[in-house]
Amino acid sequence: MSKRNKKHQEHEEHADESWLLPYSDLMTLLLALFIVLFGMSSIDAQKFEEMSEAFKSVLTGGTSVLDQNAMTSNTNTSMTEGDNDTAKSSELMNQKNQLMRQEQENLEALKKQLDDYIKKNGLVDMLDTKLNQSQLMITISDNALFPSGEAEVKPDARILAKAIATMLQEFPDYEVIVSGHTDNIPISNHEFASNWDLSSVRALNFMKILLLNDKLDPKKFSAIGYGEYHPVASNETNVGRAQNRRVEVSIIRKYQEGDQQIGMPATH
Incomplete structure (x- = not known):
């Protein structure tokens, strides 16, 4: 065989095979794609996330189509949850406002009953009512209830207490606080050691x-x-001290602005 023919045969035996490299890469990517598509129908969420991460790395190292779909789904879910929370908050606010209006009507009705009773029985100088943002307060002068320096309720005052109780029974769900107050003149006898005791x-x-x-x-x-x-x-005058000697009956509101419920009467 001639030298020329031998060179020709060597050239044919070593043909250019560089096209195999991109071909094998393409096959690898297609195989990965089919595996992912198959797995979407049968694997759980955690495995799907792992598969998505692996496929993202194989492709470009960036965000994959699967991740974009997941992000879109999460965004839609968050928006739906936000809308639901807003609707619930609005519903709760409407319910609260309705309860507050009903409570205001109740306390106004009770105050009117008390005021009518006070006028009818000539007790204007001894009793007073006040409705504010925390409570309906009935203030009763001590001389309408007790002998001086004593704590035994007068017989006439018992009638008053029973009348107040009858009105309160129409509003049984409210907290009621009865508070006693004195002037600053010290008391010390066989029954009471201090104004606090009295x-x-x-x-x-x-x-x-x-x-x-x-x-x-x-x-x-x-x-x-x-x-x-x-x-x-002021405790500097007889009139002021007489005003300080009192008993207060406070009917506490249940619903107030800012969702605060007062458990004690306002400071006096």
Whole structure:
């Protein structure tokens, strides 16, 4: 065989095979794609996420189509949840506003009953009512309820307590706080060692008469003695001291602005 023919045969035996490399890469990518598509119908969410990450790395190292779909799904879910939360919040606010309006009507009706009773029985100088953002308060002068320096409720005051209890029974769900107050003149006798003792026993005794009405729930009632420490007027005059000697019956609101429920009467 001639030298020329031998070179020709060597050239044919070593033909250019560089096209195999991109071909094998393409086959690898197609195989990965088919595996992922097959797995979408049968694997759980965690495995799907792992497969998505692997496929992303094989392709470009960037965000894959699968990740984009997942992100879109998460965004739609978040938007739906946000809309639901907004709707629930709006519904709760409407319910609260309705309850607040109903409560305002209830307390206004109770105040009117009390005011009518006070006028009818000539008690304007001894009783007063006030409705504010935290409570409906009934203020009763001490001389309408007790002898001077004592805590035993007068017989006439018992009639008043029973009348108040009858009105309260129409609103059984409200918390009621009975508080006793004195002036700053010290008291010390065989029965009471201080104004705190006197105010506490007075509040307790008046509350007990209210609770003679068995339609009232004792769990809703409490008695507090404030002594001389919550005055509403100056203790420098007889008139001021008389105003400070009092018992207050506070019907506490359940619904207020800011979702705050007051558990104690306002500071006086």
